[in-house]
Amino acid sequence: MISLQEGVIPEVDKRKPYALVSITKHGVENARNYAEKFPYVDLYYMKKFERGDESTRHIQMFDGTVRLLLPALFQQYKAVICIISLGAVVRMIAPLLVDKKQDPAVLTVDDKGQYVVSVLSGHIGGANALTHEFAEAIGAQPVITTASDVQKTIPVDLFGAKFGWIWDAEDKLTPVSASVVNEEHVAIVQETGERNWWMHDTPMPETLKLYPSTEEALAVNPHATLLITDRIIEPHEEVLLQNGVIYRPKSLVLGMGCNRGTSAEEIEALIDETLVELKLSKKSVKAIATIDLKKDEEGFLQVAAKNNWAFITYTPEQLNEMPLKNPSEKVHKYTGAYGVCEPAALRYAKTNDWLLEKKKGVNATISVARISFDEEEMQ
Numbered sequence: 001m002i003s004l005q006e007g008v009i010p011e012v013d014k015r016k017p018y019a020l021v022s023i024t025k026h027g028v029e030n031a032r033n034y035a036e037k038f039p040y041v042d043l044y045y046m047k048k049f050e051r052g053d054e055s056t057r058h059i060q061m062f063d064g065t066v067r068l069l070l071p072a073l074f075q076q077y078k079a080v081i082c083i084i085s086l087g088a089v090v091r092m093i094a095p096l097l098v099d100k101k102q103d104p105a106v107l108t109v110d111d112k113g114q115y116v117v118s119v120l121s122g123h124i125g126g127a128n129a130l131t132h133e134f135a136e137a138i139g140a141q142p143v144i145t146t147a148s149d150v151q152k153t154i155p156v157d158l159f160g161a162k163f164g165w166i167w168d169a170e171d172k173l174t175p176v177s178a179s180v181v182n183e184e185h186v187a188i189v190q191e192t193g194e195r196n197w198w199m200h201d202t203p204m205p206e207t208l209k210l211y212p213s214t215e216e217a218l219a220v221n222p223h224a225t226l227l228i229t230d231r232i233i234e235p236h237e238e239v240l241l242q243n244g245v246i247y248r249p250k251s252l253v254l255g256m257g258c259n260r261g262t263s264a265e266e267i268e269a270l271i272d273e274t275l276v277e278l279k280l281s282k283k284s285v286k287a288i289a290t291i292d293l294k295k296d297e298e299g300f301l302q303v304a305a306k307n308n309w310a311f312i313t314y315t316p317e318q319l320n321e322m323p324l325k326n327p328s329e330k331v332h333k334y335t336g337a338y339g340v341c342e343p344a345a346l347r348y349a350k351t352n353d354w355l356l357e358k359k360k361g362v363n364a365t366i367s368v369a370r371i372s373f374d375e376e377e378m379q
Contacts, residue, residue, distance in 0.1 A: 001047055004064030009071045013060060016042045017157070017170075018130070019077040023066050025049060027083035030113045030138075035059075036308060038137040039166045040158075041081065044069065056305045067092045078157075079105035079121075079130055086117060093120065107131055109140065117143040129155040136162035136199070152200040153180055154208065159226065160247050163194045166283055168246040176245050179224035183207045187222035187240070189214050191229040192284075193249025194373050214240060230284035230370070250286035252355075255345025255367035256300065257290060262363040264302035270361040271303070278355060278368060286371065287312050289344035291319060291335055312348055319343040323352055345369040 002010045020041040022031040028049040035043045047061040054061055062069050073080045074096050082089045086108045097103055105127035106120035116135040118127040128144050135142035156177040159165065179186055188210050198204055211217040214237045217225060225244030230251045254271060275282050287310035288300055295313045304311035316336030327338035342358050349369035356368040
C-alpha cells in the first residue's frame with residue numbers, strides 16, 4: 001500500500017507502460033474491468049475500495065490525495081489514464097508539466113465509461129492513438145480535439161491492444177515504429193487472433209504487407225516484422241525479430257478438470273508443462289474452462305486470478321452438446337457430462353478440434369484448443 005505524503009514522491013512498482021487511476025467507487029469497478037480488457041495498464045486506486053484480491057492481481061492501492069501520486073506516475077509511465085473529471089485532472093497535472101517532448105500522455109475517462117478524452121501530448125506523446133485504442137477496448141467514444149490526426153497507420157506499441165494482445169518484449173518497439181513511420185517495408189504475419197485490426201477509413205499503406213507465413217516473410221527480407229502468433233517461434237525464424245515484434249493474441253483456452261482440493265501450484269505446473277510441450281505461449285491463454293461443479297474450485301480461481309484469465313464454467317448439458325472422440329460413462333455417472341476438460345475447451349474456443357485432446361496429471365486433466373475468431377461466440 002502506498003502512503004502519500006506532501007512533498008514526497010512515492011515509490012511505485014511499474015510493470016506495464018501505462019498507469020490507470022481511479023478514485024471513486026464506480027470508477028474503481030470500471031477500472032478493474034478495464035484492466036482485464038486492456039492489458040497494458042498498471043491499476044491504482046484508493047485503499048478504501050480494497051476488494052482483497054489486489055495483491056494477486058498486482059493492483060496498487062494508495063492512501064491520501066491522488067494529487068500526491070501523480071508525480072511518481074509522470075516519472076515512470078508513458079501515459080496516465082485517469083478516471084477522474086477533466087477539470088480536476090488539469091488542475092492536478094498543471095504543476096508537473098515540462099514540455100510536449102517530455103510530458104507523458106494523459107487521458108481522462110468519465111465515471112460511467114462513456115468517453116475517453118485525449119488531454120495531453122496528443123501527437124508526440126501518443127495520447128491520440130492511445131485514446132482510440134483504449135476507447136475501442138472498453139467500448140467508449142474517443143474524444144480528440146487536436147486540429148490534425150493524420151498518421152493513419154499501425155501504432156506498434158498499441159497494435160491489437162483493444163483485443164487484449166500483448167507483445168513479448170519491448171526492446172524493438174521503437175525501431176519497428178520508426179520503420180512504420182518512415183514507410184519502410186514492414187511484413188505482417190498473422191497466424192491467429194482477431195483479423196479486424198485495421199480501423200482506419202483509408203486503405204492500409206502499401207509499405208505494410210501481409211504474408212501468409214513466416215517462410216514467405218523471410219524470403220522477402222523486410223525492414224521490420226510484426227508477427228502475430230500464439231506459438232513459440234523456431235530458431236530459423238528469429239532473424240525476423242532482429243527488427244521485429246511478436247504479438248500474443250488471446251487465442252488459447254485451457255479446458256480443465258481436477259480432483260476437489262487440488263492446489264493452485266499443481267494446476268499451474270500442469271499448465272506450464274503442457275504449454276512448453278506444445279510450444280505455445282502462456283501469454284496467449286485467455287481462459288480456463290470447466291464444468292459448473294467446479295465453479296468454486298479454489299485452485300482454478302487462484303490460477304485464473306493470478307494470470308488475469310477468464311474462468312468459465314458450463315453445465316453438463318452444455319458440455320454434452322460438444323462432439324467427443326472418447327465419451328466416458330464413468331465421468332457421466334459422477335458429473336452428468338461425458339467429459340469435462342475436452343468439451344469445455346471446444347465450447348469456449350468455438351471449434352471442433354483440439355491442439356491437445358487430453359492430458360492427465362496426478363490430480364488434474366487439461367485440454368488445449370485454439371479459439372476460432374470467425375464465428376459468433378457460443379457462450
